[in-house]
Amino acid sequence: MRHTLPIAPQFYVTAPQPCPYLAGRMERKLFTALQGEGAERLNDTLSKQGFRRSQNVLYRPSCADCSACMSARIRVADFAPSKSQKRTRRRNAHLTRKATSPWATEDQYELFRRYLDSRHADGGMADMDVFEFAAMIEETPIRTRVVEYSDAETDDLAAVCLTDVLDDGVSLVYSFYDPDRARDSLGTYIILDHIEIAREAGLPFVYLGYWVPGSRKMGYKAKFRGLELYVGNRWEKMRNPADYSSELHPLNTDPIAEQVANISLPGARPAKG
Template identity: 40%
Template structure:
């Protein structure tokens, strides 16, 4: 991919060496990354979203594996989104919750919830020993476009309610990007991951932003299956964004 920044400097892309695939343990993966030392990285990131890239800390990357194209970038055109019956039930079930948008700054309460989430969902997965530094490095970075959406139970007598979830969300002129969500593992019945996406869609709609970027969808992967339930869903074929199939899977490569 050839590209130039606003000052006409060439944009450099690097391919990483092979590393263990985070989705299929038996496979090896590679990534295409924007030059991490490029001082324009924060300004280039919104456009990179439209090229199928994603952010992890300060790293802007896209999977680029030899012989494998399983990771498909997907996004929701929020103006045309219609919740299905299950998503409407999720909204109704969580109608008692409050949420607010905050700067991307770690608090002790958020970090404690993050640790509980990792211990439950990613035990021995390489992230369960994350400390405060890793939290900041992974979710915030040095040039973050991010905000934290806190989801809580209602407070009483002027106090904040219990923190149930945090949705780390990047805000750009191209739309919102759902970077990462962590939630109370004891609240599984609330489907807080789905609820967070529904609130991010509403957030984008309120602000007149065109898309919510959901990262990568992987056909046949249990942890990624929820993404195809959002209608309509567009996918990036390497050159352009395309509409998904009727069930948000049939039209994907």
């Protein structure tokens, strides 16, 4: 009988391009394809090592002389809402949640366009058309849900979050909301509700993407209690945000070959660190 050995994922690095978080810097990403029968296990394993999913690709920052971007997650058991977050929950108590399969709709795209035009008109997704939007929502080889939040009285769509279900938590892949409801803090509310989703499912973590010291657009993540950051190949409880630096240093980032060698794959022993 012939046995086929599993094929290890291949890792690549993108060409440098302007950083979307810190002005005047260049970013590059380490990435691998997410496909085949082992896609879910690979996604679960690499998500615990600071990777994020975009359609059928897993990536994490690998900038030449900057390590400011740190993967962030909330440990659900350690979370307690602040007074401001309690007010946000009360302010949005009229919203209803509906989780569906990853299928794009016209209502979602209309809300997505309004959100981009209002908040990210010059961002990398500003030119995304309806077909690219559908691909972002629907091209997923793993367990993914579209979580919609609608006004209980008007049934108007207020917010949407593309959410992956991992073996140890939920991961917020991308969210957008009604820009006319800025005072409702819908971005914060989506995270608060996903903490409840994880708690209801018995999952210990909510993955938020990256936190970047020095980036105003990422500052809101530091306001959640129970936050952990992936630093030096391990998760640590977030210290005072001021303790983390976004300064450039040529020794901040390990060589690519060393980064890849330290990645733990499904079924392998954990990486050092």
